[in-house]
Amino acid sequence: MKSKGFKSNHLLFFSLKKLIFRINLNFRKYIEFKKGSIPVVLSCPHGGFLKPPFIPNKLKGSQLADKNKYLISKRIIQELNRRKTRPYYILSKIHRSKIDFNRPARSHDAYNHESIDAKKIHEYYHQIIIEFYEESVSLYNRCLFIDLHGFTKPHIDYPDIIFGNIFGKTLKIRNDSKAKDLVEYWGFSDMVQQFSRHFTLDDGLGITNFNLAYSGGYITHQFYKKNKVNAFQLEVAKYIRENRELTKKFVEIFVENIIQSLAK
Numbered sequence: 001m002k003s004k005g006f007k008s009n010h011l012l013f014f015s016l017k018k019l020i021f022r023i024n025l026n027f028r029k030y031i032e033f034k035k036g037s038i039p040v041v042l043s044c045p046h047g048g049f050l051k052p053p054f055i056p057n058k059l060k061g062s063q064l065a066d067k068n069k070y071l072i073s074k075r076i077i078q079e080l081n082r083r084k085t086r087p088y089y090i091l092s093k094i095h096r097s098k099i100d101f102n103r104p105a106r107s108h109d110a111y112n113h114e115s116i117d118a119k120k121i122h123e124y125y126h127q128i129i130i131e132f133y134e135e136s137v138s139l140y141n142r143c144l145f146i147d148l149h150g151f152t153k154p155h156i157d158y159p160d161i162i163f164g165n166i167f168g169k170t171l172k173i174r175n176d177s178k179a180k181d182l183v184e185y186w187g188f189s190d191m192v193q194q195f196s197r198h199f200t201l202d203d204g205l206g207i208t209n210f211n212l213a214y215s216g217g218y219i220t221h222q223f224y225k226k227n228k229v230n231a232f233q234l235e236v237a238k239y240i241r242e243n244r245e246l247t248k249k250f251v252e253i254f255v256e257n258i259i260q261s262l263a264k
Helices: 004-023 069-082 116-140 189-196 244-262
Strands: 031-034 040-044 088-092 143-151 161-164 229-237
Touching: 031 116, 040 069, 040 116, 040 244, 069 088, 069 143, 069 244, 088 116, 116 143, 189 244
Parallel strands: 040 088, 040 143, 143 229
Antiparallel strands: 031 088, 161 229
16 A cells, blocks of 8 residues: 555656646747748647647637648748748747637636736747747837738628728828828738638628627737737638648739838
8 A cells, every 4th residue: 555655746747747847848949939031920829739638628718720830821931032032920829729729828818817828828929920020120110010810701791801000090101192081001902902812701890790709800900009010810611721722822912012011
């Protein structure tokens, strides 16, 4: 029969082992990020696929990842790099059932609050976002922040692409326009125009029947009071993400608009 002392020491060993792991937590295993050379920051918080057993599942909120969004984000980055244009980027590799980076830390929708590891990873993602934004403004005096997401159309009349910018409140930088009555936002307006030629969309600038739920999540809201930034959430329908040709078209338009925005 094992003594109480043996049992206590046994539990202490595993507690210390878990504590040591937390101290040496490798954030790069769960978050992929890199600094860039242009004033563009890309974020993809819901495309992750890793389900580490040491992080418990969330008790509330969506458990579904944005299918193919991580791979599409990688493809965008690769295409930009191929054209000698390196954006800042931060991509979640951890599944949404474990951590939702688009929810505030105080919410149980963000992660299981019993997990210190989940809390640290969540905090780190947002620290990088702010660091990249601040560096972009410091170096280039502006920042284009795009939070990439996916959704499923509930019916055929729903838009293919929905922009979320808190109804224009996170768009702070305007293009110079000769037409006084025409308002154009740097990195945003041209993208809306180009996507509208191939997909149905909602630009998020006014309240509609479609965009209330996609007007901008927690990440986009972080830029509500920040300056020298155009920040928006970009929701792409699942049927586009599952179709090779449509995905290719989406990436082409996205990349071309990023390139063009840098010249303005």
